Amino acid sequence: MIEIDAKGIYYRDLNRLIRKKIKEGNKDIYLKNVKGQYYICDGIRGDDIKVIIEGIPGNDLGAFMDGPTVILKSNGQDNIGNTMTSGKIIVNGIVGDVCGYAMRGGKLFIKEDAGYRIGIHMKGYKNKNPIIIIGGKAGDFLGEYMAGGILILLGLTAKDNEPIVGDYLGTGMHGGVLYIRGSVDKSKCGKEVETKKLNKGDKKILEKLITEFCEDFSLNFNEIMSKEFTKLIPKSSRPYGALYAK
Amino acid sequence: MMNNRKIFDRGIRNISGCGLVGMINKNGVKVGGEIIKKSLYLLNDRGNGLGAGYAAYGIYPDYKDLYAFHLMYDSKKILDETEEYLKKNCIIENKEMIPINPKAINDSHPILKRYFLQPRLNTNESIHETEKIEEDDQIVRIIMNINEHIDGAYVFSSGKNMGAFKGVGFPSEIADFFKIDEYEGYIWVGHTRFPTNTPGWWGGAHPFTLLDWAIIHNGEISSYGINKRYLEMFGYKLTLMTDTEVATYLLDLLIRKHKLSIKTACTILAPPFWKDIDKCDNPDNNYLKKLRMVYGSASLNGPFAIFFAHKRGLVGFNDRVKLRPLVIGTKDESVYMSNEQSAIYVLCETPDRVWTPKASNPVIVSLNENVN
Numbered sequence: 001m002i003e004i005d006a007k008g009i010y011y012r013d014l015n016r017l018i019r020k021k022i023k024e025g026n027k028d029i030y031l032k033n034v035k036g037q038y039y040i041c042d043g044i045r046g047d048d049i050k051v052i053i054e055g056i057p058g059n060d061l062g063a064f065m066d067g068p069t070v071i072l073k074s075n076g077q078d079n080i081g082n083t084m085t086s087g088k089i090i091v092n093g094i095v096g097d098v099c100g101y102a103m104r105g106g107k108l109f110i111k112e113d114a115g116y117r118i119g120i121h122m123k124g125y126k127n128k129n130p131i132i133i134i135g136g137k138a139g140d141f142l143g144e145y146m147a148g149g150i151l152i153l154l155g156l157t158a159k160d161n162e163p164i165v166g167d168y169l170g171t172g173m174h175g176g177v178l179y180i181r182g183s184v185d186k187s188k189c190g191k192e193v194e195t196k197k198l199n200k201g202d203k204k205i206l207e208k209l210i211t212e213f214c215e216d217f218s219l220n221f222n223e224i225m226s227k228e229f230t231k232l233i234p235k236s237s238r239p240y241g242a243l244y245a246k
Numbered sequence: 247m248m249n250n251r252k253i254f255d256r257g258i259r260n261i262s263g264c265g266l267v268g269m270i271n272k273n274g275v276k277v278g279g280e281i282i283k284k285s286l287y288l289l290n291d292r293g294n295g296l297g298a299g300y301a302a303y304g305i306y307p308d309y310k311d312l313y314a315f316h317l318m319y320d321s322k323k324i325l326d327e328t329e330e331y332l333k334k335n336c337i338i339e340n341k342e343m344i345p346i347n348p349k350a351i352n353d354s355h356p357i358l359k360r361y362f363l364q365p366r367l368n369t370n371e372s373i374h375e376t377e378k379i380e381e382d383d384q385i386v387r388i389i390m391n392i393n394e395h396i397d398g399a400y401v402f403s404s405g406k407n408m409g410a411f412k413g414v415g416f417p418s419e420i421a422d423f424f425k426i427d428e429y430e431g432y433i434w435v436g437h438t439r440f441p442t443n444t445p446g447w448w449g450g451a452h453p454f455t456l457l458d459w460a461i462i463h464n465g466e467i468s469s470y471g472i473n474k475r476y477l478e479m480f481g482y483k484l485t486l487m488t489d490t491e492v493a494t495y496l497l498d499l500l501i502r503k504h505k506l507s508i509k510t511a512c513t514i515l516a517p518p519f520w521k522d523i524d525k526c527d528n529p530d531n532n533y534l535k536k537l538r539m540v541y542g543s544a545s546l547n548g549p550f551a552i553f554f555a556h557k558r559g560l561v562g563f564n565d566r567v568k569l570r571p572l573v574i575g576t577k578d579e580s581v582y583m584s585n586e587q588s589a590i591y592v593l594c595e596t597p598d599r600v601w602t603p604k605a606s607n608p609v610i611v612s613l614n615e616n617v618n
Contacts, residue, residue, distance in 0.1 A: 116568045
């Protein structure tokens, strides 16, 4: 494992350095003192590459990433995993807005709360199925325009009966599935989604993914699974089909 | 410099860019400007070097009961003309050039001078004999007059014991130019902007101020035209060709003139959707309906994150669907705000709590009651 001290390094120089080290054959990289540098790990490829980040990476971490595993020891900012193709990003804290934007594969696991528009326009393609799991609460527009993939919200940071979802949940959704731990107030749902009970297939998927999530964050599987989940799917695959023509 | 204040330069667009930072110590404990400069520097790429600025509160303790006017002038002739006007309308306790380090920026700069003054109340400025003119109103009129009628002069700060420092340049250049590390404030805001359609002019940088309000903004106020016409009814003159100006005057109108609470003012500027008002019971239902109907022309449309400061607090709030980022951090009696989390970690290495607030909940921080 090689260590790179990112302190005071301009983001372009830092990313150039990271790519250089990967090209030289380094597969395990530890970034120290990261503070706000943008575009870290963008576009990097390789299933066997692992990057650990200490500090707060700037926006667009792991955008267009294809294969690597990136572990954030603390929080992340906005646009994490933007249009990600494959790989895994693990965040040991909160994230900002618009993470997993147009994500088309890979996994994004967030331990605590997430902001607005998470998983907006997530989509799958053939055997690529993007997955986002949020351990805490999420802001408005969760899964907006979702076209595929799996988005799971656990709400473990919620106090008492505070809602774990915001408004406009799944607005414009036309593919994929949302699993929300606990019940969902229908008034918070977008017009394009409907709630369904979980079937055997859903339960298997959840168990597998939650097991992985719990391993990554040392959480209690049984406690998480002790509450019933709500499943949300799109009512139609073309919700705006009649918008301009009858 | 300032010559670019032409009408066709109206198309100043702040797109997703702009960097915002803010901090307040609720006990009124002051810090030097170095830390805000460092924090804003992290957001350097959110600006394009065509505008940056800072504001701080508590920086003029020796003149704390006087209005501290910061003016920029295109020429000595305009300075003389403006000073004639000021002498007639104010009692100037002290005046001096604003200390600057001209080597810090690559370009020319306006003449920058500050005045510690109070208004003369018996002048011809009163509209009607029976109208009780308060000091603040008099000051606002003086500012509007200068900004509108003296071409090449612009009042860019006017509060008591506070000051804004802004211009065309990158945030660290402007910080060094105005030597902000030599000022100590208990509230600081900093901004770097990303205008695309104009070469940028000194008055167009944020923060926008009026009396002790200082506003910084990331976004676009698409309701500018409506808000402008509404404000003009109350005597505000919009001369600065930047949409953010309306937010400044709206806050002044709602909070200082109409005596509404900060929370109510935020509710007016970013009102809840009708569908959400319908979900409320009375008296909230009625109250919110009234606000929307009376103050419809005061609501801001468009994506935004706005920080505004005043002598007793700092507020951060978003448009209703949060189309711009806003992050808060706290540690003991200090509160930090930015549109990027890492800027908060520059202001405070180990915050107690960091979170992104919900759009409909403005973050309103005030000095503790026992602080004077």
